Amino acid sequence: MTTGDIEFILEVRNLHVAYFSRARVASSAVVDVSFDVRPGEILGVLGESGSGKSTLATCLLRLLPANGEIQQGSILFEGRDLLQATPRELESIRGRRIALINQEPWVALHPTMRVGDQVGEVLAAHEYLDKKSRRERLRQVLEGLFPAETNRISFSYPHQLSGGQRQRVLIAQAIACGPSLVIADEPTASVDSATQREILTVFESLRRGFGVAIILITHNPSLLVGLADRVLVLYAGRVVEIGPTESVLSHSLHPYTQALLRCLPPPLCGANVVNRKTKLPVIAGDAPKLNTLSLGCRFEPRCEDRFEPCRTREPLPVSPADEHVVSCFKFGG
Amino acid sequence: MQPLIQVESLRKHYRDGKGLDSGHVVPALDEVSFAIAPGSTLALVGESGSGKSTLALCLACLERPTSGRIWFGGRNIAALCEKQLRAVRPQIQLVFQDPASSLNPRFTALEIVTEPLVLQRIWKRRQTREWGVALLERVGLSMEMAGRRVGEFSGGQRQRLAIARALSLEPKLLILDEALSALDCSVQAKIANLLLELQSSFALTYLFITHDLAMAAHFADEIAVMDRGRIVEQGIPEKLLGSPQHEATRCLVAATPGSIVTLNIPGVC
Ligand SMILES: Nc1ncnc2c1ncn2[C@@H]1O[C@H](COP(=O)(O)OP(=O)(O)OP(=O)(O)O)[C@@H](O)[C@H]1O
Numbered sequence: 001m002t003t004g005d006i007e008f009i010l011e012v013r014n015l016h017v018a019y020f021s022r023a024r025v026a027s028s029a030v031v032d033v034s035f036d037v038r039p040g041e042i043l044g045v046l047g048e049s050g051s052g053k054s055t056l057a058t059c060l061l062r063l064l065p066a067n068g069e070i071q072q073g074s075i076l077f078e079g080r081d082l083l084q085a086t087p088r089e090l091e092s093i094r095g096r097r098i099a100l101i102n103q104e105p106w107v108a109l110h111p112t113m114r115v116g117d118q119v120g121e122v123l124a125a126h127e128y129l130d131k132k133s134r135r136e137r138l139r140q141v142l143e144g145l146f147p148a149e150t151n152r153i154s155f156s157y158p159h160q161l162s163g164g165q166r167q168r169v170l171i172a173q174a175i176a177c178g179p180s181l182v183i184a185d186e187p188t189a190s191v192d193s194a195t196q197r198e199i200l201t202v203f204e205s206l207r208r209g210f211g212v213a214i215i216l217i218t219h220n221p222s223l224l225v226g227l228a229d230r231v232l233v234l235y236a237g238r239v240v241e242i243g244p245t246e247s248v249l250s251h252s253l254h255p256y257t258q259a260l261l262r263c264l265p266p267p268l269c270g271a272n273v274v275n276r277k278t279k280l281p282v283i284a285g286d287a288p289k290l291n292t293l294s295l296g297c298r299f300e301p302r303c304e305d306r307f308e309p310c311r312t313r314e315p316l317p318v319s320p321a322d323e324h325v326v327s328c329f330k331f332g333g
Numbered sequence: 334m335q336p337l338i339q340v341e342s343l344r345k346h347y348r349d350g351k352g353l354d355s356g357h358v359v360p361a362l363d364e365v366s367f368a369i370a371p372g373s374t375l376a377l378v379g380e381s382g383s384g385k386s387t388l389a390l391c392l393a394c395l396e397r398p399t400s401g402r403i404w405f406g407g408r409n410i411a412a413l414c415e416k417q418l419r420a421v422r423p424q425i426q427l428v429f430q431d432p433a434s435s436l437n438p439r440f441t442a443l444e445i446v447t448e449p450l451v452l453q454r455i456w457k458r459r460q461t462r463e464w465g466v467a468l469l470e471r472v473g474l475s476m477e478m479a480g481r482r483v484g485e486f487s488g489g490q491r492q493r494l495a496i497a498r499a500l501s502l503e504p505k506l507l508i509l510d511e512a513l514s515a516l517d518c519s520v521q522a523k524i525a526n527l528l529l530e531l532q533s534s535f536a537l538t539y540l541f542i543t544h545d546l547a548m549a550a551h552f553a554d555e556i557a558v559m560d561r562g563r564i565v566e567q568g569i570p571e572k573l574l575g576s577p578q579h580e581a582t583r584c585l586v587a588a589t590p591g592s593i594v595t596l597n598i599p600g601v602c
Pocket residue numbers: 192347348349350359360361379380381382383384385386387388
């Protein structure tokens with residue numbers, strides 16, 4: 001089976017993940033999450049700190065810490081249920097078919113090894129290629145990421161590269177074995193805006209050049225504009241809204257998404273003189289603690305649009321517009 | 334009006350001992366000159382490695398500039414000896430991006446905000462405590478949080494704590510080095526609002542270092558752009574962003590994911 005034949009490369013259904021305290025008290029970090037990823041698609045996952053983004057990323061690869069547990073649901077990757085896979089099968093999927101890119105580019109690279117060799121090492125560990133085809137594949141990957149100066153970069157040590165270049169090396173490692181899905185958890189959290197753009201451009205060309213599907217996790221909505229095909233918004237472990245990027249970010253339906261976007265400083269259009277140094281809109285209250293959740297919609301305590309049904313139970317996903325799904329009683333729920 | 338701080342031809346050269354060509358001199362700051370009026374905010378933007386944090390450290394008297402002058406309170410603080418600096422340092426405080434790393438995890442919130450006072454041995458214990466509680470309240474941390482330790486606070490609360498600590502000696506200049514960068518946008522908005530509020534009630538002057546141009550334009554009276562150790566352009570936000578003159582400014586503007594503008598977000602633009 002080739003990935004071109006299937007509609008979805010990843011199908012996540014009713015996923016529940018909880019962490020257990022030492023006293024075995026569970027707190028649910030991911031609740032009833034369902035979504036799909038199409039081959040070659042960029043899916044943006046938007047959520048604040050603690051909303052469950054990293055939990056989702058790690059559980060998709062079955063890499064949760066020891067006190068984390070997938071309690072329910074299914075993760076179908078290229079038709080196989082990862083929750084039923086044996087440790088051996090998982091090992092062959094990780095890195096080879098699904099790659100994870102983490103937040104910290106500095107810690108992940110070996111300081112005294114040339115970066116070309118570091119990418120080559122990944123290939124040697126994972127792929128059952130002979131030496132010659134391995135070298136060929138290495139060249140192809142490095143050329144893809146550093147078209148202008150493949151050789152110079154490949155013979156450099158990490159400290160000789162800029163933040164953006166180091167992040168590219170990590171991406172090269174991630175895609176070396178030709179995965180069909182890359183999960184990038186806040187890949188630009190610690191870099192400046194120019195480097196940020198540079199890295200995002202790389203993701204765009206990965207999708208174009210290698211046909212890789214990407215789950216791009218971030219807390220910054222503006223990164224997803226013009227890059228993600230669809231956006232999924234997480235709040236306290238739940239999907240509150242999912243749909244095409246343009247719909248979710250310009251015509252958001254869920255009160256949380258709307259409030260979140262309002263918090264951003266006014267964009268640069270003509271640098272608004274009138275509003276300069278005035279208060280930015282905020283979302284009242286704090287993100288909920290997972291162990292003190294009450295019945296009803298998780299956003300209810302902070303929601304300006306709340307009304308009677310909101311406290312009775314959690315709203316169900318409904319689809320008021322094509323491909324755009326929202327979980328809120330205002331739309332039926 | 335007299336500027337609160339005026340910098341003239343500041344240079345800072347590091348000797349690069351790590352690289353292949355060791356002994357090579359890195360001009361982290363090169364002929365930097367600017368002034369900030371009291372009670373106003375200057376935003377400093379620029380690519381990674383352009384020298385922003387080096388400038389912050391020099392102004393806070395934590396690094397010695399190689400040459401140049403920093404006029405503050407009628408004196409060139411770049412030329413003061415260590416003993417004289419002790420009186421200057423409290424007036425210029427720094428807040429960093431990652432508050433966790435600069436806050437002692439074993440201290441309670443109250444101990445963290447009052448430590449600078451205790452070290453300076455200015456006040457009696459009760460007075461110090463009262464000031465500490467007032468400061469915590471001022472940044473939005475309640476009385477019952479005073480006894481908690483750093484680990485029990487969220488990222489936004491830690492940044493509030495770091496700000497309260499920086500304010501404890503009643504500084505005139507607050508240097509915010511990427512102080513909002515690590516925060517979620519909803520928390521970022523709250524801290525930005527807090528800083529604006531504090532500025533007007535204490536007549537604080539800010540040097541606001543950021544790579545977020547939109548936040549700089551919203552938050553500052555003027556923006557200065559740094560490129561390879563130099564300030565290449567400076568001006569009021571609408572002028573600087575409306576018609577950027579220098580290549581580095583144009584790059585930053587182009588790289589800002591401001592295209593969200595064109596997607597009419599409710600309440601924005
Ligand atoms: N202690 C040091 N020794 C040698 N070089 C240094 C030292 N500190 C900074 N530099 C160099 O000085 C230049 C300016 O660094 P600085 O940290 O001020 O940049 P920055 O603008 O704050 O960057 P960022 O946006 O990444 O925080 C860089 O080239 C850096 O490598």
